[in-house]
Amino acid sequence: MRITIVGAGYAGGTLATELATTYDTDLDVCLVGTPGNFGGGTAYGDARGEHLLNARAGQLGATADKPAGFARWLNLSEHARDAFLPRAAYGEYLLDRLHDAEATSTNLTTLEHEVIEIDRLPGRGFHVHLDDGSRFESDRVVLAVGALPPQRLPGVGPRLSRDPRYVASPWQAGELERIDRDARLLVVGTGLTMVDIVATLNRRGHRGPIVALSRHGLLPQSHTDMAADPVELPPRLLRTLHDSDLRALTAATRRLCRRVDDWRVVVDAMRPELQDFWRGLSPAQRAQFLRHARPYWESHRHRMAPKVAAEIEGTRASGRLQIVAGRLLRAGIIDEGLYAVIRRRGSAEVERYEFDVLVRATGLDTDITRTTHPLVQHLVAAGTITPDALGLGMRVSRDGEALDADGQPVAGLYCIGALARGECWEMTAINELRSAIYRLARRLREPALRRIAQPDAAQAIGRVR
Numbered sequence: 001m002r003i004t005i006v007g008a009g010y011a012g013g014t015l016a017t018e019l020a021t022t023y024d025t026d027l028d029v030c031l032v033g034t035p036g037n038f039g040g041g042t043a044y045g046d047a048r049g050e051h052l053l054n055a056r057a058g059q060l061g062a063t064a065d066k067p068a069g070f071a072r073w074l075n076l077s078e079h080a081r082d083a084f085l086p087r088a089a090y091g092e093y094l095l096d097r098l099h100d101a102e103a104t105s106t107n108l109t110t111l112e113h114e115v116i117e118i119d120r121l122p123g124r125g126f127h128v129h130l131d132d133g134s135r136f137e138s139d140r141v142v143l144a145v146g147a148l149p150p151q152r153l154p155g156v157g158p159r160l161s162r163d164p165r166y167v168a169s170p171w172q173a174g175e176l177e178r179i180d181r182d183a184r185l186l187v188v189g190t191g192l193t194m195v196d197i198v199a200t201l202n203r204r205g206h207r208g209p210i211v212a213l214s215r216h217g218l219l220p221q222s223h224t225d226m227a228a229d230p231v232e233l234p235p236r237l238l239r240t241l242h243d244s245d246l247r248a249l250t251a252a253t254r255r256l257c258r259r260v261d262d263w264r265v266v267v268d269a270m271r272p273e274l275q276d277f278w279r280g281l282s283p284a285q286r287a288q289f290l291r292h293a294r295p296y297w298e299s300h301r302h303r304m305a306p307k308v309a310a311e312i313e314g315t316r317a318s319g320r321l322q323i324v325a326g327r328l329l330r331a332g333i334i335d336e337g338l339y340a341v342i343r344r345r346g347s348a349e350v351e352r353y354e355f356d357v358l359v360r361a362t363g364l365d366t367d368i369t370r371t372t373h374p375l376v377q378h379l380v381a382a383g384t385i386t387p388d389a390l391g392l393g394m395r396v397s398r399d400g401e402a403l404d405a406d407g408q409p410v411a412g413l414y415c416i417g418a419l420a421r422g423e424c425w426e427m428t429a430i431n432e433l434r435s436a437i438y439r440l441a442r443r444l445r446e447p448a449l450r451r452i453a454q455p456d457a458a459q460a461i462g463r464v465r
């Protein structure tokens, strides 16, 4: 049975490694990823030296059964396992695992290509089309494509969106490097992306003022230097989670946070329960969470390494970084720079400011209806995948199988990663992804109902290698 995994970042690469090395079956695993992005993906493969992991090294094993795998790979001492290491080191670890799997397994093929179309075959299985015009058959396909390319920020005019004064993808090599050191910057977003941007600008000796804007002006909270002892959730809080009662959960969480020394252990203890909690919410409750609770949840859930937090604090104290709570209403080009019209939170007045560069740092894009991603566009147009009610990604069943425009499972087409956020919300960090990878690997091993003729596929693979 051929399983094709589209996307070779953390999720795709780790799933391929799992399937190719853990199980003694006759699976034929084909990992297809964009060239130069194997193993680490956007988060780790392209990370600069100043970008740190937002979890402790000792917890970041690539697979759920070996949480200390990364620390062991680095041969870290007990003490060092609590450290927040550079993301690039994690990228090397992931790539090393993938190379090992390629070297030792006989059933893993890797292809450096973009998948541009996936067509359902009558009965079962798929045609997978690559960007060089070749195609092959696959019994099962996993979409592990990560988040989608950034969409234009609301309010940003079409001319500015195509101008070098607008930085849509701060991760892209060279994008921050081309900013003048004295430039006045507006960064839209105050989460971990903004934090990375400021760290890089500091490293480059940026002198100009930086304004970071978001609806609530909330920064990510900081981790502590030493991890506190974990806490068990009391039955009362567990009940509110199982009852899917957002209001009661908030109250119970606040109560528990007051009783423990460090609120972080409460947030961490809740994480394993949250996918089921989200599934239990009605669409209206989910929308309510996104509208009111999301910024607060995210600032506590996605935390900065202490060293990074200190750097952000220092940059604020120096007056070079200002955090503003408000909304960007409009931005466009003027002679020398750009203008931005902002309404501060709680104010009815609009204010107009001038900057030199606007950087988009609003987090992961997962709206499949507005995307320019060719494969996702094709799948949406064909009705093979369909958006979830809140525009968080694509509809999938509980075990990650895509649901088509009629709400029917697309047998053999799975999704793992950010596009499945609509189904389970917490699905973007290593912790949640590696549990999902474990479950999906087991599911994928289940025998297909019908085998597809293989020779054609093998020839196609041979051709594109």
Ligand SMILES: Cc1cc2nc3c(=O)[nH]c(=O)nc-3n(C[C@H](O)[C@H](O)[C@H](O)COP(=O)(O)OP(=O)(O)OC[C@H]3O[C@@H](n4cnc5c(N)ncnc54)[C@H](O)[C@@H]3O)c2cc1C
Pocket (backbone or CB within 6 Å): 006, 007, 008, 009, 010, 011, 012, 013, 032, 033, 034, 037, 038, 040, 041, 042, 043, 044, 052, 053, 054, 055, 087, 113, 114, 115, 116, 144, 145, 146, 147, 375, 416, 417, 418, 428, 429, 430, 431
């Ligand atoms: C900057 C950043 C930092 C992060 N830091 C942390 C952290 O410290 N800790 C943590 O737990 N989580 C972190 N995360 C969360 C992160 O999303 C996950 O940890 C993980 O990297 C996601 O992996 P993925 O495989 O789902 O997506 P990605 O890593 O984005 O991989 C998807 C891959 O699919 C490829 N692709 C897309 N479309 C196609 C196609 N049609 N054909 C072929 N290939 C395709 C892409 O090029 C990409 O290489 C971070 C995220 C970002 C963006």
